[in-house]
Amino acid sequence: MACLFRRAIAEQVSQVLGLPPEKLIPHIHAIQVHRKQDSPDFQLYVNSVPGDHFNATSQVENALKLASKLARNSVISEIRTGRGSVTFRINRDLLTKTILRKINQDGSSFGMNSELLSNTSRGLTLVEYSSPNIAKKFHVGHLRSTIIGNFIANLKEAVGCKVIRMNYLGDWGFQFGLLGAGFNKYGCEEKLRANPLQHLFEVYVKVSATAEKDDDIKQSAQDFMQRLENGHPQALSLWTHFRDLSIEEYAKVYKRLGVRFDEYSGESFYTEKAQDILKLLKSKGMLKTTGDGKIVVDLSEQGDLSTHSTVMRSDGTALYITRDLAAAIDxxxxxxxxxxxxxxxxxxxxxxxxxFKILEILGKERVSKCQHVKFGRVQGMQTRRGDVIFLEDVLDEARSRMLQNMANSETSKTTEDPADTAEKIGIAALIVQDFKGPLFSDYQFQWDQALQSSGDTGVFLQYTHARLHSLLNLWETREKEEFDANCLQDPSVSSTLRHFLRYDEVIHKTLKELQPRYLVSYLMGLGHLANVAHRSLHVKGSSPDVAHARLLFFNSIRVVLANGMRLLGITPLDKM
Incomplete structure (x- = not known):
């Protein structure tokens, strides 16, 4: 596909410059499609070429000099120069046949075997995401961690990595002392069975408010946590009950989001090993005591505790970071x-x-392979009932609004399960709205904007995929791979084919930066190109050869669109 054409260009340029084609391929870029002009397919900026091959003072002259030594052939139909670059146009017939056949043959793996990805590590990747605190309902803030982590895991798997999806639960600490003490005072087994996380949340709110005024409650919470840490059967049984119920409830939300995990672990797994970490830090002379009795690791360059990390409270109990150290080393x-x-x-x-700094001081070389992908906060996510706290409320709201939109739309088709269709559209809307900008940024969520059927939304992607899928009902000879490229001379086809050329570059950039916005932008562009082509390339009333070629083309768009949507964590709909 694009890599075949890049190599053809690279091989010719390499003969002029004496560089291996592999050195040139990363610098040959597919040109972004402009709707109002028919631009070349690939571009090579001469100042990006490795080595000292050109006069540094005149990139325009360098481009002209290089272009003069290159020749058109069966692959390259046109060579021109731009501002310091050489541009290449691929033989149209070859371009059409090569790309459509490649998409048809590769299916879900299209673009993933590109030479641009040849240096990608395809070993074992651990992705830790979602990580809610048990005995609490999903806060809407967990949505970002869950869908971003799922996207990263999907992307890594798609390029050939073995991925372990990890959910590291917040299932230890003083909050469970409060909850244990509070359940004895405010808890109800019947309510717990009916709605586990809602009831535990209500208990936690009550006991937390009481503990602020009542030292006896606070002491009861500390006593319960002490019994829990000592393995007291009754305390441990209640904690296990809360943990199991929480995971069961979380599984329901994950199923709605289409998210899965290979491993559930949590802070409780590392309570004993955290003590071993403290002993290790002490043996290496890394621990210091502050004036208020806390035990810290000094991370300052001057040794003056100006930067430090607290790893143990004054009462001798380990902290979150201590358990995280134990988990990382394990x-x-x-x-x-x-x-x-x-x-x-x-x-x-x-x-x-x-x-990461403490792991580095401990001599853990593998810390260089650890990465923190951070994201901003969501603002303005409110339902009709008011402020949203829980993720389930958001999913319900998205489904409810989409059901109403579907009922009001004249173009909606009857589906077997309207609620499930609305759910999948709503989740697509949430994911795209979240992924459109840089992950690190906070963003303002707007329901009306997210759920629009036009514009760059998840609803638009679902609608485009469903419309493309509906065309397949007209395809009587889809087993036939051969087609007449002369039947695909429309400018909308050329624009779309050139857009396909960029797919592996987009995947490469998305993988490098772990930012889904590049893929979202690409899919939106593909969706808009599909709509342009749909208006100009009619299937009904066309001759069999023309209809077959056009349907093969439309199916290629559908395949690439579906591939990208699945990477984002969206389930493509066939009908809506």
């Missing part, structure tokens, strides 16, 4: 991973900087 020993990616909001940036 994973390094257990998996010998090629990379480990943590997906959390940006408020934890300092935490991970300290975590």
């Amino acid at each position: 994973r390094m020993e257990k998996y010998t991973f090629d990379e480990m990616i943590y997906v959390t909001d940006k408020s934890q940036q300092t935490h991970f900087e300290h975590l």
Whole structure:
């Protein structure tokens, strides 16, 4: 596909410059499609070429000099120069046949075997994401961690990595002391069975408010946590009950989002190993005591505690970062991973900087393979009932609004399960709205904007895919791979084919930066090109050869669109 054409260009340029084609391929870029002009297909900026081959003072002259030594052939039909670049146009008949056949043959793996991705590590990747606190309902903030982590895992798998999807639960600490003490006072088994997380949330709110005024409640919480840490059967049984119920409830939300995990772990797994970490830090002379009795690791260059990380409270109990250290070291020993990616909001940036620094001081070389992908906060996500706290409310709201939109739309088709269709459209809308900008940025969520059927929305992607799929009912000879490229001379076809040329570059950039916005932008462009082609390339009433070629073309768009949507975590709909 695009890599075949890049190599053809690179091989010819390499003969002029004496460079291996592999050195040139990353610098040959597919040109972004402009709707109002028919531009070349590929571009090579001479100042990006490795080595000292050109006069540094005149890029225009350098481009002219290089172009004069290149020749058209069976692949390259036109060579021109731009501002410091050489541009190439591919033989149209060859371009059409090569791309459409490649998409038809590769299907879901299209673009993933490009030479641009040849240096991609395809080892073991651990992705830790979602990570809610048990005994609490999903806060809407968990939506970002969950869908971003799922996207990264999808992307890594697509390029050939073995991925372990990890959910590291917040299932330990003083909050469970409060909850244990509070449940004895405010809890109800019947309510717990009916709506586990809602009832536990209500208990937690009550006991937290009481503990602020009542020292006896606060002491009861500390006593319960002490019994829990000592393995007291009754306390442990109640904690296990809360944990199991929480995971069952979370599984329902994950199923709605189409998210899965290979491993559930949590802070509780590392309570004992956290003590071993403290002993290790002490043996290496890394621990210092502050004036208020806290035990810290000094991370300052001057040794003056100006930058430090608290790893143990004054009462001797370990902290979150201590358990995180134990978890990281355990994973390094257990998996010998090629990379480990943590997906959390940006408020934890300092935490991970300290975590990685301590691991580095401990001599853990694999810390260089650890990465924190951070994201901003969502603002303005409200339902008709008011402020949203819980993710389920947001999913319900999205489904409800889409059901209403579908009922009011004249173009909506009857589906077997309207609620499920509305759910998948609503989730697509949430994902695209979230992924359109840089992950690190906060963004303002707007329901009306997210759920529009036109514009750059998840609804638009679903609608485009469903419309393309509906065309397949007209395809009587889809088994036939051969087609007449002369039947696909329309400018809309040329624009779309050139857009396909950029797919592997977009995947490469998305993979490099772990930013889904590049893929979202690409899919939106593909969707708009599909709509232009749909208006000009009629299938009904066309001759069999023309209809077959056009349907093959439309199906190619559908395949690439569906591939990209699945990477984002969206389930493409066939009908809506």
